[in-house]
Amino acid sequence: MSEKKKGPYKQTGNIAVDMVAACINHYEKQGRKVAYIRLDFIHWTMFKGYVLEQIPAYDLSNGEIEFDDVIVTQGSSLQVKPLYHELVADGKPKVYLMN
Structure with a gap:
C-alpha cells in the first residue's frame, strides 16, 4: 500500500x-x-x-499500515475524534512563548 498514487x-x-486520503491531500x-x-x-x-481486502497478505x-509514505495506526482508546495527525517537522526551530 505504500506506492504513491x-x-x-x-x-x-x-x-x-477516504478520510486518510483527504488528510494527506x-x-x-x-x-x-x-x-x-x-x-x-x-x-x-x-x-x-x-487494506486486507485489497492486499490479503x-x-x-x-499494528501499522504504510499508506502513501504515511504511517496509519490505531489511536488511544480515549481518543474522541475519529482522526488525529502529526505533520513532519519542517526543521525550523520552534519558539515557545511563556505568559
Whole structure:
C-alpha cells in the first residue's frame, strides 16, 4: 500500500480510507507532509479491513499500515475524534512563548 498514487484520489466508499486520503491531500496541497495518522477504533477497523481486502497478505503484526509514505495506526482508546495527525517537522526551530 505504500506506492504513491498520482493525481487526486478516487473515493473508495470506505469512509476511513477516504478520510486518510483527504488528510494527506489537504496538507500536500499546502506543501507539507503528514508523518502519522491515528484512527479511533471503529475507523481503524474499517481501514485495516480495506487494506486486507485489497492486499490479503499484508503484514499487520506491528499494528501499522504504510499508506502513501504515511504511517496509519490505531489511536488511544480515549481518543474522541475519529482522526488525529502529526505533520513532519519542517526543521525550523520552534519558539515557545511563556505568559
